Amino acid sequence: MNARESTELLVPIEGESGIVNARSLARNIARELGFGMVDQSRIATAVSELTRNIVRYASGGRGEVVIREVAGPADQPGVEIVVSDEGPGIADIEFAMREGVSSSTGLGMGLPGTRRLMDEMKIESGAGRGTVITIRKWRRQSGK
Numbered sequence: 001m002n003a004r005e006s007t008e009l010l011v012p013i014e015g016e017s018g019i020v021n022a023r024s025l026a027r028n029i030a031r032e033l034g035f036g037m038v039d040q041s042r043i044a045t046a047v048s049e050l051t052r053n054i055v056r057y058a059s060g061g062r063g064e065v066v067i068r069e070v071a072g073p074a075d076q077p078g079v080e081i082v083v084s085d086e087g088p089g090i091a092d093i094e095f096a097m098r099e100g101v102s103s104s105t106g107l108g109m110g111l112p113g114t115r116r117l118m119d120e121m122k123i124e125s126g127a128g129r130g131t132v133i134t135i136r137k138w139r140r141q142s143g144k
């Protein structure tokens with residue numbers, strides 16, 4: 001077993017302050033894991049988009065974020081972030097992933113943008129069953 005304890009953090013989301021919290025904690029963990037400034041910002045932005053969706057669409061604007069260290073396919077350091085809520089869910093995931101698709105006044109860029117910012121993204125959802133979105137990013141060799 002690895003002697004070093006790996007990082008794992010649970011951030012409750014309840015309204016706007018949760019977004020700010022999760023965003024800055026994700027950035028801090030990314031920095032600790034050796035991600036460069038640009039990737040730190042990408043990760044922070046992804047967390048910000050997904051948690052903003054919780055505040056906008058989930059019941060009571062509540063949900064949670066788990067941020068943890070994970071090893072990538074080539075054993076490189078990486079971060080995994082799981083953003084979940086027990087809101088109304090997303091009935092058609094493929095449709096919601098399209099640019100410009102929004103059920104509110106948003107630009108419909110949050111989900112497709114997050115996909116581009118991260119290396120992996122998985123959405124588990126359905127009408128009436130809440131939403132779990134898992135995103136991952138691996139650190140580049142150079143740490144950039």
Ligand SMILES: Nc1ncnc2c1ncn2[C@@H]1O[C@H](COP(=O)(O)OP(=O)(O)OP(=O)(O)O)[C@@H](O)[C@H]1O
Binds near residue numbers: 049085104110112
């Ligand atoms: N956690 C969620 N629970 C329920 N529906 C969601 C959730 N996240 C996204 N959706 C649905 O997917 C749509 C697309 O989300 P996306 O973040 O791409 O766009 P948006 O939030 O409408 O606009 P933007 O993020 O550009 O401000 C949303 O309009 C909403 O209908």
Ligand SMILES: [Mg+2]
Binds near residue numbers: 053106110111
């Ligand atoms: Mg959004």
